[in-house]
Amino acid sequence: xxxxxxxxxxxxxxxxxxxxxxxxxxxxxxxxxxxxxxxxxxxxxxxxxxxxxxxxxxxxxxxxxxxxxxxxxxxxxxxxxxxxxxxxxxxxxxxxxxxxxxxxxxxxxxxxxxxxxxxxxxxxxxxxxxxxxxxxxxxxxxxxxxxxxxxxxxxxxxxxxxxxxxxxxxxxxxxxxxxxxxxxxxxxxxxxxxxxxxxxxxxxxxxxxxxxxxxxxxxxxxxxxxxxxxxxxxxxxxxxxxxxxxxxxxxxxxxxxxxxxxxxxxxxxxxxxxxxxxxxxxxxxxxxxxxxxxxxxxxxxxxxxxxxxxxxxxxxxxxxxxxxxx
Amino acid sequence: xxxxxxxxxxxxxxxxxxxxxxxxxxxxxxxxxxxxxxxxxxxxxxxxxxxxxxxxxxxxxxxxxxxxxxxxxxxxxxxxxxxxxxxxxxxxxxxxxxxxxxxxxxxxxxxxxxxxxxxxxxxxxxxxxxxxxxxxxxxxxxxxxxxxxxxxxxxxxxxxxxxxxxxxxxxxxxxxxxxxxxxxxxxxxxxxxxxxxxxxxxxxxxxxxxxxxxxxxxxxxxxxxxxxxxxxxxxxxxxxxxxxxxxxxxxxxxxxxxxxxxxxxxxxxxxxxxxxxxxxxxxxxxxxxxxxxxxxxxxxxxxxxxxxxxxxxxxxxxxxxxxxxx
Numbered sequence: 001x002x003x004x005x006x007x008x009x010x011x012x013x014x015x016x017x018x019x020x021x022x023x024x025x026x027x028x029x030x031x032x033x034x035x036x037x038x039x040x041x042x043x044x045x046x047x048x049x050x051x052x053x054x055x056x057x058x059x060x061x062x063x064x065x066x067x068x069x070x071x072x073x074x075x076x077x078x079x080x081x082x083x084x085x086x087x088x089x090x091x092x093x094x095x096x097x098x099x100x101x102x103x104x105x106x107x108x109x110x111x112x113x114x115x116x117x118x119x120x121x122x123x124x125x126x127x128x129x130x131x132x133x134x135x136x137x138x139x140x141x142x143x144x145x146x147x148x149x150x151x152x153x154x155x156x157x158x159x160x161x162x163x164x165x166x167x168x169x170x171x172x173x174x175x176x177x178x179x180x181x182x183x184x185x186x187x188x189x190x191x192x193x194x195x196x197x198x199x200x201x202x203x204x205x206x207x208x209x210x211x212x213x214x215x216x217x218x219x220x221x222x223x224x225x226x227x228x229x230x231x232x233x234x235x236x237x238x239x240x241x242x243x244x245x246x247x248x249x250x251x252x253x254x255x256x257x258x259x260x261x262x263x264x265x266x267x268x269x270x271x272x273x274x275x276x277x278x279x280x281x282x283x284x285x286x287x288x289x290x291x292x293x294x295x296x297x298x299x300x301x302x303x304x305x306x307x308x309x310x311x312x313x314x315x316x317x318x319x320x321x322x323x324x325x326x
Numbered sequence: 327x328x329x330x331x332x333x334x335x336x337x338x339x340x341x342x343x344x345x346x347x348x349x350x351x352x353x354x355x356x357x358x359x360x361x362x363x364x365x366x367x368x369x370x371x372x373x374x375x376x377x378x379x380x381x382x383x384x385x386x387x388x389x390x391x392x393x394x395x396x397x398x399x400x401x402x403x404x405x406x407x408x409x410x411x412x413x414x415x416x417x418x419x420x421x422x423x424x425x426x427x428x429x430x431x432x433x434x435x436x437x438x439x440x441x442x443x444x445x446x447x448x449x450x451x452x453x454x455x456x457x458x459x460x461x462x463x464x465x466x467x468x469x470x471x472x473x474x475x476x477x478x479x480x481x482x483x484x485x486x487x488x489x490x491x492x493x494x495x496x497x498x499x500x501x502x503x504x505x506x507x508x509x510x511x512x513x514x515x516x517x518x519x520x521x522x523x524x525x526x527x528x529x530x531x532x533x534x535x536x537x538x539x540x541x542x543x544x545x546x547x548x549x550x551x552x553x554x555x556x557x558x559x560x561x562x563x564x565x566x567x568x569x570x571x572x573x574x575x576x577x578x579x580x581x582x583x584x585x586x587x588x589x590x591x592x593x594x595x596x597x598x599x600x601x602x603x604x605x606x607x608x609x610x611x612x613x614x615x616x617x618x619x620x621x622x623x624x625x626x627x628x629x630x631x632x633x634x635x636x637x638x639x640x641x642x643x644x645x646x647x648x649x650x651x652x
Contacts, residue, residue: 021586025466099652100645125652127460127593130636132651134453137612137639138605140351184598246589259608260347263572263600267453270596272510274589279464282585286463306637306647310456311630313463319426321632325458326425326451 004030005292007285008063008087010079012036012043012050014247015092016069018281020046026285028315032063056086063087065288069281077102084110084117084302088295090288092122092280099125107302116295117302121287122280123271124148128253130305131269135255139265142257145183147175147196151249151276159224160201163217165209168237170244172200175251183254186264199230202244204237249276286313330356331618333611334389334413336405338362338369338376340573341418342395344607346372352611354641358389382412389413391614395607403428410436410443410628414621416614418448418606425451433628442621443628447613448606449597450474454579456631457595461581465591468583471509473501473522477575477602485550486527489543491535494563496570498526501577509580512590525556528570530563575602612639 007023009016012034023031024046033049040050056066066083068091070076076093083089084106093102103119110117120126128146135144149172156171179196182189201218205211215232219225235243250271257265273279287305290312294303311321333349335342338360349357350372359375360366366376382392392409394417396402402419409415410432419428429445436443446452454472461470475498482497505522508515527544531537541558545551561569576597583591599605613631616638620629637647 018586025585096652100649103648120652127464129652133636133640133647136651137615137636137641138453138608140353186600258600259351259604260344260601263604264598265600265605265608266598268594268596268598270594272590272592272594274512274584274591275586278585278589279591282464282591289463304637304644304648304652306644306652307635309633309635310459310463311632314459315463318632321459322429322630323426325462326422326446326455326630326632 002028004028005289006030006032006062006064007288008032008056008059008066009034009048009069010036010053010056010066010083011069011075012038012045013069014277015281015284017046018275018278019067019069019284020048021278022282022285026289026315028289029285032059035066056083060086064292065090067284067288068092069284077105080117080119081105081109084115085113086115088116088291090118090121090284090291092126092284093120094122094125096125103302103304111301114300116291116300118287118291118304118308119302120304121284123273123283124251126280126283126305127271128251128269131253131255131267133306135253135267138267139255139257139259141259142255142265143188145191145196145254145256146251147180147183147254148251149173149175149197149249151251151273152244152247156199156201156224159221160203160218163214163221165206165214165217167204167206167209168240169201169203170240171202174198174200180252180254183256184266184268186256186266188256193227194229197228199225199228201230201232202235202240203232204240205234246274247276249273249279289313289315328354330354331615332356332358332388332390333614334358334382334385334392335360335374335395336362336379336382336392336409337395337401338364338371339395340603341607341610343372344601344604345393345395345610346374347604348608348611352615352641354615355611358385361392382409386412390618391416393610393614394418395610403431406443406445407431407435410441411439412441414442414617416444416447416610416617418452418610419446420448420451422451429628429630437627440626442617442626444613444617444630444634445628446630447610449599449609450577452606452609452631453597454577454595457579457581457593459632461579461583461593464593465581465583465585467585468581468591469514471517471522471580471582472577473506473580474577475499475501475523475575477577477599478570478573482525482527482550485547486529486544489540489547491532491540491543493530493532493535494566495527495529496566497528500524500526506578506580509582510592510594512582512592514582519553520555523554525551525554527556527558528561528566529558530566531560572600573602575599575605615639615641
């Protein structure tokens with residue numbers, strides 16, 4: 001085994017905690033520490049030492065890859081270019097519409113500094129994106145369908161909790177079984193938003209709130225629920241805590257197409273995740289291994305999962321991969 | 327659109343025919359012709375011109391990538407190193423145990439000549455291999471399961487046809503539903519060969535053959551059937567021609583593992599193929615696009631799917647991929 005890859009974690013929420021756990025399972029990596037904007041004394045890690053963000057200046061020679069675990073809205077647009085100017089980084093930037101602009105900012109910083117950056121790793125964007133590219137590259141005459149769930153959506157859960165009369169709640173995105181069956185059969189249906197997914201809400205009412213009014217406010221909410229068939233189930237605070245604390249998610253990318261004189265071909269990639277943040281974290285850690293190798297090979301600048309040879313994700317050598325897994 | 331990629335096909339069986347059809351659906355590629363050891367006058371292509379193998383010497387400047395469509399047993403071990411010394415090539419070498427030796431021979435020829443070679447493309451080896459690497463890289467604490475089928479196995483069909491008293495027949499490999507369900511559930515079972523797949527044979531008896539003796543000879547055949555639960559169904563020559571002429575195949579690669587303090591995570595990649603050779607051909611064509619770009623970028627020598635950045639498979643630019651598919 002060669003020298004371990006030295007990893008730093010920036011930000012310590014669910015994702016950062018997942019990265020710490022994933023590094024514990026990676027024999028070729030050492031965790032240098034967690035870097036946080038909070039008071040390190042208040043950050044309860046699994047085992048790692050916690051440091052103030054400013055302390056990163058002292059670690060320039062002790063960290064091979066920084067894994068950025070902040071949010072896409074406020075943290076990563078600032079942190080990723082700033083840190084790419086000093087470190088090789090991986091992030092999970094997931095605001096699809098702003099990816100080109102984020103890529104450009106990180107690429108400029110990274111090229112100037114001779115570091116390597118991998119943006120938008122995770123499962124969507126990430127593994128699902130890869131399978132969209134594989135799908136349309138292998139079956140140019142075809143259609144790609146992405147279904148999400150059954151899974152807890154953080155954004156939709158937050159939207160529920162902002163409704164008057166709601167004391168707590170979660171939302172699950174559920175792919176429609178009929179739609180999935182139709183796609184798998186090779187029918188290549190045209191599906192509306194409403195036909196693809198349903199939304200299931202579990203809501204704790206505030207004292208004295210009117211259930212019907214709350215239900216109506218949720219199901220008619222534009223952008224979030226109005227375009228979907230949404231169910232609202234009222235539960236107690238105890239049930240919410242007991243039955244809805246996990247963060248499962250997943251989904252499918254299905255490419256359905258034809259070859260030759262009309263043979264139907266279907267490719268399906270599916271994830272069933274007991275913990276969404278821990279799986280995302282596992283992807284970030286595997287890509288940290290890849291960017292470390294890419295940087296050593298002189299491949300500087302920003303990259304995405306599309307630019308990374310899959311063998312670089314594995315701790316095994318190319319010879320071993322060919323002999324054991326090809 | 328830049329200059330089309332000029333492709334030559336070497337060998338024209340089911341796979342070569344599938345490659346020809348796949349190139350028809352690839353707008354960035356032109357098919358230069360089919361090169362064959364048969365008399366070109368006897369080769370009925372879909373549309374391409376057919377030439378004697380020896381004519382390849384005249385095409386050194388007119389072909390960007392040769393796609394080798396011969397067999398792994400006798401053709402590719404000879405042709406791939408020989409042609410890699412003159413052309414950038416893609417092959418579908420699928421004798422798993424001999425891949426390291428094939429890689430070394432092709433790599434030496436290709437490096438000496440400054441060409442690029444991609445060996446063992448297809449779906450297994452190929453897309454399934456990629457998913458085995460992704461699976462264990464993302465979930466190091468886990469198990470990988472590969473199931474094949476339901477699909478027609480050429481090797482097992484040939485074995486049936488060699489049995490005394492058999493006038494014709496086909497064999498389907500079928501994944502066991504119980505085994506697949508157990509793996510999908512995250513149980514990480516230990517499965518014997520017999521538990522993973524069953525084998526279904528459809529056999530036409532020769533005149534006067536003893537059905538019981540034929541059945542017994544098949545189900546007890548070492549290596550091919552003895553380790554499996556095998557069913558033999560006798561059918562007429564008409565039924566064989568009518569119901570068993572297609573070449574469907576497929577299967578799954580499932581990685582099941584845990585993260586953090588025990589969350590179960592499952593990744594599943596599945597193929598349902600109406601035509602096995604046409605899908606393999608589609609993979610070869612997409613990788614021909616990739617090796618052409620790799621050669622232009624100076625990446626010479628032998629490679630496998632593990633070494634190819636997925637974005638290189640797509641006719642779209644990196645900017646387009648990031649904006650549309652990430």
